[in-house]
Amino acid sequence: MAERHVVVVGAGIGGLSSALLLAAQGVRVTVLERAGAPGGKMRQVSAGGQPMDAGPTVFTMRWIFEAILARAGTCVDDVLRTVPLNVLARHWWGPDQVMDLHADSTRSQEAIGRFAGAAEAQRFARFIEEARRVYAALEGPYIRATRPTLLGLSRDLGLGGLATLAQLGPFMSMWRVLARHFHDPRLQQLFGRYATYCGASPWQAPATLMLIAQVEMDGVWAVEGGMHAVARAFEQLAASRGAKFQYSCEVRQVLVRNGRAMGVQTSTGERIEADAVLFNGDCAALAEGLLGDAARRAVAPTQPAERSLSALTWLMHADTRGADLVRHNVFFDADYASEFADIFKRKQLPRQATVYVCAHDRLDGAPSQRGPERLMALVNAPAVGDTQPGTDADPFSDTEIAQCEASRFAQLRRCGLDLSPTPANSTLVTPREFHRLFPATGGALYGRASHGWMVSFKRPGAASRLPGLFLAGGSVHPGPGVPMAAMSGLQAAEALMEHLDSTSRWSRVATSGGMSTPSATTANTG
Incomplete structure (x- = not known):
């Protein structure tokens, strides 16, 4: 039987999980990622000269990762160092209104x-x-x-x-x-x-x-090295089983022949043929034609009004004074309803908002040493990062972002936390930057918003409408979040293996030159 080849587009946790599972079953896997490193939203950036997670910060639903790793012959403890958190989060409504939620x-x-x-x-x-x-x-x-x-x-x-x-x-x-x-x-x-x-x-x-x-x-765990370490561990495991990774490689088109996905073309013009393609990105990119007209029909479009939350995030290496932080901290403002009315109805930065602060260097208490520590502060925002700058509809002017920053850090000070970002110690990420990183989303970080009881049935599954094109990631079933995206990768790998097995049986009676026949281009990418 000819060697089977799958191209995975995107090295987020969904694509990494699929790549690992497919490679572990003897499939030749090529992973193409437009960024310079794996992780997708579980990316790592430098702020104040320190590397830190710039996306998800919570490791939960450990059983999903154990299930994936078991199929690859290993387990979580073999590839990651994790610490269970006794305090899930500390919540503030004021300096004297503080409550912990415990495991x-x-x-x-x-x-x-x-x-x-x-x-x-x-x-x-x-x-x-x-x-x-x-x-x-x-x-x-x-x-x-x-x-x-x-x-x-x-x-x-x-x-x-x-x-x-x-x-x-x-x-x-x-x-x-x-x-x-x-x-x-x-x-x-x-x-x-x-x-x-x-x-x-x-x-x-x-x-x-x-x-x-x-x-x-x-259970909630802290991962040594941050959540980006989870992505690195999955990448290394997949590579050890034969998967090949190409970074800074942007895919421009899903190639289709005889009504089936049969490879991709990159921004440099390289054509990489395969027996199937797995797309690990927001499905909105497919529906908007960012991977070619032939792939538009693979999924239903997501309307801008259906987008999930975006965010403003401040990544800092800074001193903190006052409030006693744990790893996960939530600071509430008084009018909770207005936060979501501003975001989802008015499409503007919230005038009153919840502030989440992740203290990366803390577990259940104070950091191990005094001095600056690695922090992320996050405020929810509307996913309108694709609004054209300079128009009347643009809510992300420098002035409005500065006003949001000033009011939110004043809120932290009212709760007792003295913390201030500066150009030297921090990096600000806006919905416009998230849109650049994750095209066609407007900066939405969770795909389609989980609004209404029918939304669960609107997300596409692992098999798209285009034969040979499979899907993984937070915009497909079972939904957003690191464990759910990892589960989508497992389900995509299962569906893809069934597809490969069925096409292998079909190809035994197919004429020479069918989809599973590797080309010279394919041979050069292994």
């Missing part, structure tokens, strides 16, 4: 009792129990499913799962369910933030996203 739900319940009273602590216990039931109901039929349909999900849930969702009110928004669980608006804010993990507003996200509470209770 141990009993400790969290006690902390909520001290913070908001015994009645709210009891409500938290009921909330967590419901989150457990929702997660248990959906893990198999949704997260592990290749691509769920409404009918299939209803069938696979069974009577128990259907009863759980019916009790929850699956057509309700997350915010309505939280208002039913908690009377203290601060706790509604705290748990409403889970919607933003999927790039959504808690007023529009489905109630089922409360299952993220269970995901966190199952």
Whole structure:
């Protein structure tokens, strides 16, 4: 049988997972990445002269990574050094209103009792129990499913799962369910933030996203070397099994022959033929024709109004004074609803906003040494980074960004954290820069926003509408976030192997020169 060859476009965690699994099964894999290093959104940049994560900061759902690595003959502990976090996050509403959420739900319940009273602590216990039931109901039929349909999900849930969702009110928004669980608006804010993990507003996200509470209770880890180290580990494993990586290599076109994807063409004009192509990028790029007209029909377009959150991020190597930070810290403003109205309705930077601060060098307490530390501050923003500069619709003028920075860091100081970015110690990333890094997105960091109960059925699955073109990443099923994107890579590898096996059987009776016949160009890329 002729050697099978797959081109993977994009070295985010979805593409890396697929590349590893395919290479481990003897497929010749070529990974093409337009950036200079692997990771996609799990990229690393220098700020204040220090390397640090510039994207996701949380390692959860460890079982997904264990499942992928087991198929490659290894495990998480063999390739990564991880430390479990006892404090999941520290939350501020003011200098004297501070509450920790713990990995141990009993400790969290006690902390909520001290913070908001015994009645709210009891409500938290009921909330967590419901989150457990929702997660248990959906893990198999949704997260592990290749691509769920409404009918299939209803069938696979069974009577128990259907009863759980019916009790929850699956057509309700997350915010309505939280208002039913908690009377203290601060706790509604705290748990409403889970919607933003999927790039959504808690007023529009489905109630089922409360299952993220269970995901966190199952464990949150810090990774030595940051989340970028996860990407590097997967890259090295895939390379050790034969995958080839080409960086600073931009793909301009998916090549199609006889109605099937059969390779790619790069920006330099090089044509690389393959038996199949796996696209690990935002599906909006395909729908907008950024990889050629023939690939437009592979997925349905994502309208600008359907985009998820973007962000302003300040990456800093700076001194901190005042507030006692842990690794993950959240600083709330008073008017939570206005934050999402500004972002999703008015398409402007929020006048009041939540600020997330990741202290990269901390675990559950103070850093190991005094002096500057590596920090990321993040504020949610609308995904309109493709608005043309200089127009009346451009919300990202230097003046407005400066005003947002001033108000948000003043908010941190009101909560007791003295922290200031400067040109020398920080790097600012705006939605416009995210759009440049991830074309066709407007800077959206989570694909299509998780708004409405039907959104789960709108994401494409591993197999696109174009035969031979497969999909992985946060814009496809099962959705955004590092573990979900990794799971999409696993599902894409499985679907792709079925495709290769079926075309191999077909090619035994095919005439010479069929899709699986390697060309001279293909031979030169191995």
